[in-house]
Amino acid sequence: MALIDTINPLLTTGWAKGDAGWGIKEYEARGGYRQLRRVLESKMTQDDLIAEVKKSVLRGRGGAGFPTGLKWSFMPKAAPVKYVVCNTDEGEPGTFKDRDLMRFDPHAVIEGMIIAGYAVGAKAGYNYIHGEIFETYQRFEEALDQARAAGYLGNNVLGSEFSFDLFAHHGWGAYICGEETGLLESIEGKKGQPRYKPPFPANFGLYGKPTTINNTETFAAIPFILGMGGEAYLNLGKPNNGGTKLFSVSGHVNRPGNFEVPMGTPFSKLLEMAGGMRGGRKLKAVIPGGSSAPVLPAEIMMECTMDYDSIAKAGSMLGSGAVIVMDETVCMVKALERLSYFYYEESCGQCTPCREGSGWLYRVVHRIEHGEGRPEDLDLLNRVTDNMMGKTICALADAAAFPVRSFIKHFKSEFEYHIENKKCLVDPETQRMGSGFFKAGAV
Amino acid sequence: MNNDNAQLSPEALRRIDREVAKYPAEQKQSAVMAALVIAQDEKGWLPKETIAAVAEYLGMAPMAAYEVASFYNMYDLQPVGKYKITVCTNLPCALSGGVHAAEYVKTKLGIDFNETTADGKFTLKEGECMGACGDAPVMLVNNKRMCSFMLPEQIDKLLAECK
Numbered sequence: 001m002a003l004i005d006t007i008n009p010l011l012t013t014g015w016a017k018g019d020a021g022w023g024i025k026e027y028e029a030r031g032g033y034r035q036l037r038r039v040l041e042s043k044m045t046q047d048d049l050i051a052e053v054k055k056s057v058l059r060g061r062g063g064a065g066f067p068t069g070l071k072w073s074f075m076p077k078a079a080p081v082k083y084v085v086c087n088t089d090e091g092e093p094g095t096f097k098d099r100d101l102m103r104f105d106p107h108a109v110i111e112g113m114i115i116a117g118y119a120v121g122a123k124a125g126y127n128y129i130h131g132e133i134f135e136t137y138q139r140f141e142e143a144l145d146q147a148r149a150a151g152y153l154g155n156n157v158l159g160s161e162f163s164f165d166l167f168a169h170h171g172w173g174a175y176i177c178g179e180e181t182g183l184l185e186s187i188e189g190k191k192g193q194p195r196y197k198p199p200f201p202a203n204f205g206l207y208g209k210p211t212t213i214n215n216t217e218t219f220a221a222i223p224f225i226l227g228m229g230g231e232a233y234l235n236l237g238k239p240n241n242g243g244t245k246l247f248s249v250s251g252h253v254n255r256p257g258n259f260e261v262p263m264g265t266p267f268s269k270l271l272e273m274a275g276g277m278r279g280g281r282k283l284k285a286v287i288p289g290g291s292s293a294p295v296l297p298a299e300i301m302m303e304c305t306m307d308y309d310s311i312a313k314a315g316s317m318l319g320s321g322a323v324i325v326m327d328e329t330v331c332m333v334k335a336l337e338r339l340s341y342f343y344y345e346e347s348c349g350q351c352t353p354c355r356e357g358s359g360w361l362y363r364v365v366h367r368i369e370h371g372e373g374r375p376e377d378l379d380l381l382n383r384v385t386d387n388m389m390g391k392t393i394c395a396l397a398d399a400a401a402f403p404v405r406s407f408i409k410h411f412k413s414e415f416e417y418h419i420e421n422k423k424c425l426v427d428p429e430t431q432r433m434g435s436g437f438f439k440a441g442a443v
Numbered sequence: 444m445n446n447d448n449a450q451l452s453p454e455a456l457r458r459i460d461r462e463v464a465k466y467p468a469e470q471k472q473s474a475v476m477a478a479l480v481i482a483q484d485e486k487g488w489l490p491k492e493t494i495a496a497v498a499e500y501l502g503m504a505p506m507a508a509y510e511v512a513s514f515y516n517m518y519d520l521q522p523v524g525k526y527k528i529t530v531c532t533n534l535p536c537a538l539s540g541g542v543h544a545a546e547y548v549k550t551k552l553g554i555d556f557n558e559t560t561a562d563g564k565f566t567l568k569e570g571e572c573m574g575a576c577g578d579a580p581v582m583l584v585n586n587k588r589m590c591s592f593m594l595p596e597q598i599d600k601l602l603a604e605c606k
């Protein structure tokens with residue numbers, strides 16, 4: 001089970017009982033579905049509901065940080081058929097918060113999606129669930145059955161005029177389906193290749209109908225926002241960065257896991273909550289927002305607070321909230337090689353700059369790591385990324401470029417050492433022991 | 444392979460019908476991903492004939508179903524061992540032993556990634572992020588069972604359990 005620790009728990013209040021707290025009875029006992037009931041019984045208008053979400057300054061938790069209320073307001077009012085889609089494709093390396101939300105509090109996601117459906121005038125929704133988490137998908141199906149039996153889903157929700165049904169769609173191993181239009185293609189039963197934008201999903205989404213798509217954590221926050229009011233939620237965080245956020249901390253810490261903290265919490269505090277550095281070793285670098293975010297060296301990271309604006313100012317992105325912590329046993333060239341392989345492997349291949357560029361990045365970093373680097377390689381890598389960024393259908397090409405540029409920018413001497421000496425700056429035995437897999441002296 | 448073997452059992456078809464019901468009536472194709480999973484569960488892997496049978500059942504072109512089967516990583520278009528073990532080696536896991544866990548399994552089974560043991564029992568695959576990096580090292584058994592914190596003792600135990 002995931003370790004959790006929180007300041008001002010909101011999203012994680014339901015996690016305390018672990019696997020025993022996910023059911024509908026438990027959810028209702030902690031106030032669940034009360035907000036949906038209030039919205040329906042008071043016949044709240046769609047505009048008032050969206051205004052409340054705008055007030056909270058909730059920003060999308062899937063990576064781009066787009067204001068949720070604003071996104072909802074883009075949905076055309078008159079369209080007869082509309083959809084709400086939840087993105088639980090969580091495949092961004094380092095991110096594992098949506099899985100825990102779905103395991104420990106699936107009804108919060110369901111309630112958030114129903115309320116969103118009411119706000120934008122949709123009668124049906126889909127939750128797209130990452131292929132690798134079958135057990136979580138199964139539990140979500142069970143939760144849907146419970147919600148249907150209790151009258152929260154189906155025709156005339158809680159006896160109101162409003163009808164809404166919700167279904168789970170299970171992915172089967174493709175990172176690119178996390179991109180919202182790739183995801184919609186995938187629900188339509190096709191290859192998950194992203195679409196040109198515009199048109200945006202709010203106008204042309206699932207089956208060509210207006211569609212609102214949000215991340216799991218975004219939907220799960222909705223009942224809490226309505227419960228406390230948009231303004232109170234905003235005030236939990238800091239201006240322009242409303243509320244609390246889940247951070248998935250992985251890598252070289254004593255207690256990897258999910259931590260819910262108010263936006264604006266110092267990184268040093270988050271690191272402390274995660275038990276500090278494993279073996280008391282020295283922090284070297286942090287990727288603060290999932291593998292697609294630029295890496296930051298320890299000294300810069302230790303000055304940051306965990307919110308969109310602070311991390312952006314430091315030259316990276318809060319992204320999905322996946323905080324990948326690396327200590328001094330890491331060879332930065334090898335770390336980058338693995339990330340570059342990932343983007344090369346997961347590029348869907350329809351844009352030449354991404355398909356070819358991601359292959360070039362991987363092969364060049366690979367040859368540096370394997371002692372065959374050339375002095376001109378670092379310039380070559382930067383040039384390849386220039387030809388990828390902003391030149392493709394979706395942001396995967398940028399996601400492949402950011403790590404390369406930032407690793408070279410902040411750890412250039414380590415790359416140069418590799419090219420000159422044909423080996424890692426960090427000695428191989430130190431690297432080997434860093435993972436904690438091998439006990440000292442054993443195997 | 445003869446075509447009868449490609450046909451799906453009534454139970455599989457019932458499960459596919461349940462998936463079809465999730466989508467608007469004119470959007471049966473939306474169920475193709477789930478239908479291919481159901482077919483793969485039944486056949487062990489996805490021969491072309493089985494993919495074609497799924498396509499026919501859903502009223503779509505065989506090529507369109509084949510495109511889907513070849514796009515998503517967890518469909519097996521070649522036979523695999525009784526236990527397919529996929530180890531996540533992406534960076535967040537690697538920091539906590541993902542790559543070392545894969546090496547350990549390779550040594551124990553005497554196979555590399557994308558190979559199957561001579562007795563047909565195990566196939567080893569390299570995986571990408573499974574959204575469980577806090578539990579590293581993580582492995583997936585036959586696409587559906589997630590195993591967490593796979594240090595040497597846990598790996599030994601898992602392999603011994605796979606009969």
Ligand SMILES: Cc1cc2nc3c(=O)[nH]c(=O)nc-3n(C[C@H](O)[C@H](O)[C@H](O)COP(=O)(O)O)c2cc1C
Nearest residue numbers: 060061062087089090091178179180214215218395
């Ligand atoms: C390559 C790529 C992968 C993505 N993966 C995810 C993902 O796994 N989960 C997610 O919620 N958003 C992901 N996104 C972002 C989505 O496209 C989209 O912005 C998001 O789901 C919108 O929800 P939000 O506004 O609530 O954040 C990804 C984007 C790209 C370009």
Ligand code: SF4
Nearest residue numbers: 348350351354392394
């Ligand atoms: S940028 Fe890459 S992943 Fe995105 S659509 Fe183009 S080829 Fe596909």
Ligand code: FES
Nearest residue numbers: 531536572573576
């Ligand atoms: S990197 Fe292995 S599960 Fe995320």
